[in-house]
Amino acid sequence: MATTDDVKKLAALARISIPDGELATFTAEFDAILAYVGQLEALGPPPAPAAEKPELRNVLRADGAPHAPGAYTEKLAEQFPAREGDALLVKQIITYE
Amino acid sequence: MSKGANELTLAEAARALRARELTVRELWDACAAAAHAKNGELNAYLELFEADGAAIDAAQKRIDEEGAAAPALCGIPLAVKDNLLIEGRVASAGSRMLENYRATYDATVIKKLKDAGALFLGRANMDEFAMGSSTEHSAFGRTLNPRDTSRVPGGSSGGSAAAVAADMAIAALGSDTGGSIRQPAALTGLVGLKPTYGAVSRSGLIAMGSSLDQIGPLAKSVGDARLLFEALRGLDPLDSTTIPEDLYPARPVPKKLRIGVPMNLLASGLDPDLKAVFDATLGKLAGAGHTVIDIGLPASEHALAAYYVVMPAEVSTNLARLDGMRYGRAARGATLLDDYVLSRTEGFGEETRRRILLGTFVLSSGYIDAYYRKAEAARVSLRYAYDGLFDRDDAAKIDVVAFPTTASPAFKFGEKSDPLSMYLEDVFTVTANLTGMPALSVPMGTVAREGKDLPVGMHFTAPHGAENVLFAAAGEVEKLAAS
Known part of the structure; x- marks a missing residue:
């Protein structure tokens, strides 16, 4: 059983806020979904791996510049909520008091 | 011509363009006019693009010069799901979070289509971040089903489906994480294909569940779906999950198909008249010389539960990047943490929030063994069960x-x-x-509801890399349904 406190805790972990008015409904719906997926708990361990499948392989590329430096800088910077030149401007995290 | 140009299939339009019965401009104008006329009611498109005169002229020139050698997609107007990036265009994924986000590059599939001379009519509506089966979760209003406007078009690629079903596009691109191409195709009377995992590059697709997502076509015929799939597929250095075409063993199409049907899963829960249409279609297939075999698929019972663990886990991970910092909705509070929480709370709709929380839950340290690892185990069992049916030499072997x-x-x-x-x-x-197997929905008939004939679809699954077998099976259903 999920409690409203559990849902609040999860929301905090996920950087989301659930308004108090929606919390009870949200918790009830959440519980119903967990009860449904809970049927998996009865399952045993997965079957032993069969013969090696062709899709299990590493995909590597050579190190190197994938495109000319700065090719996308202006396009990306245009999306910044706040910028200083080509730099992304965010709140100061550490304060000196 | 008896049909309007916008009502043509892709193959018919390609033929008419080459036969000089139609110009690219006339085809564009017919589709754009239908889209503008119907979109107010249906809301299939979130945005309709202006005609790109240069692209239209270039496509016409190519058809004039190259004729039959020009790509089939040349000059064909398409609808594009709103989670696929087209450089310089908004790509919102149906979310307030990305309402003003402009793509900085083309998705690989968009680049391939541009190179083939295809044209883009607009951005098709969808459930937010592709989460939903009805388009009711779009932040920008629901899309109506052209077959009956009191009903949903399915989802999440519901805008793409409605656009094609209402002849507001010749065909469309969608994405499919759990059925988001095939289910709307079925509910609007179209053919929808989810290719083999890795067959089509996802570079430039706004990710939902990375081990599940594939891009594919929604089309008016099996042949059209095949033309689009051939244009989209291929290895891409920008998506390292893409596979070479010869990774899986080639499977020639048998003259007579062996069709497996998990009767145990169909014993209950289906609408009786839909089941009757399904049984009648199987009967026709058997009448045409194909073999229908009852298969037990015990592992399938846990498939949906496993999906609703794996998918939210991947959703919560993929959507963690949307934090109000670099792009997208950026709300500001007193602290940096407030900035994250406010941006994500304002940006995400209810269903998206629900799935992020579910994903956060199933990945949390106390529960990962009970849910996520069990789901992965169920997934492996399911795959072995399917492989076991496809790869055998006895009487139980099946093709689809x-x-x-x-x-x-x-x-x-x-x-x-x-x-x-x-x-x-x-x-x-x-x-x-x-x-990860390829699967397709093809119209198999209709059922009546409140005086309206509503389309229903038959679903085929084939072994990895065997889209050719899928197209053959679906082609048979298409042929038998028309006869």
């Missing part, structure tokens, strides 16, 4: 698995208001995403 794409025809708006009942809409389609 068949079942109805959905248990019911299109439902009414608001009918599935609790989340779990909406999730159950995916019960037949999720297995192909969990196993």
Whole structure:
């Protein structure tokens, strides 16, 4: 059983806020979904791996510049909520008091 | 011509363009006019693009010069799901979070289509971040089903489906994480293909569940779906999950197909008249010389539960990047943490928030063994069960698995208001995403509801890399349905 406190805790972990008015409904719906997926708990361990499948392989590329430096800088910077030149401007995290 | 140009299939339009019965401009104008006329009611498109005169002229020139050698897609106007990036265009994924986000590059599939001379009519509506089976979760209003406007078009690629079904585009691109191409195709009377995992590059697709997502076509015929798939597929250095075409052993199409049907899964839960259409179609296939075999698929019982663990886990991970910092909705509070929480709370709709929380839960340290690892185990079992049916030499060997794409025809708006009942809409389609196998929905007939004939689809699954077998099976159903 999920409690409203559990849902609040999860929301905090996920950087989301659930308004108090929606919390009870949200918790009830959440519980119903967990009860449904809970049927998996009865399952045993997965079957032993069969013969090696062709899709299990590493995909590597050579190190190197994938495109000319700065090719996308202006396009990306245009999306910044706040910028200083080509730099992304965010709140100061550490304060000196 | 008896049909309007916008009503043509892709193959018919390509032929008419080459036969000089139609110009690219006339085809564009017919589709754009239909789209503008109907979009106010249907809301299939979130944005309709202006005609790109240069692209239209270039496509015409190419057809004039190259004729039959020009790519089939040259000059064909398409609808594009709003989670695919087209450079310089908004790509919102149906979310307030990305309402003003402009793509900085072309998705690989968009680049391939541009190179082939295809044209883009607009951005098609969808459930937010592709989460839903009805388009009711779009932040920008629901899309109506052109077959019956009191009903949903399915989802999440509901805008793409409605656009094609209402002849507001010749064909469309969608994405499919648990059935998001096949279910709307079934509910609007179209052919929808989810390719083999890795067959089509996802570079430039706004990710939902990275081990499940594939891009594919929604089209008016099996042949059209095949033309689009051939244009989209291929290795891409920008998506390292893409596979070479010869990775899986080639499977020639047998003259007579062996069609496996998991009767145990169909014994209950289906609308009786839909089941009757399905059985009649199987009867016709048997009458045409194909063999229908009852297969037990015990592992399928846990498929939907496994999907609703794996998918939210991947959703919560993929959507963690949307934090109000670099792009997208950027709300500001007193602290940096407030900035994150406010941006994400304002940006995400209810269903998206629900799935992020579910994903956060199943990945948390106390529960990862009980849920996520069990789901991965169920996924492996499911895949082995399917492999075991396809790869054997005895009388139980099958070429494709068949079942109805959905248990019911299109439902009414608001009918599935609790989340779990909406999730159950995916019960037949999720297995192909969990196993990575290619799957397709093809119209098999109609059922009557309140005086309207609503389309229903037959679903085929084939072994990895065997889209050719899928197209053959679906082609048979298409042919038998027309006869």
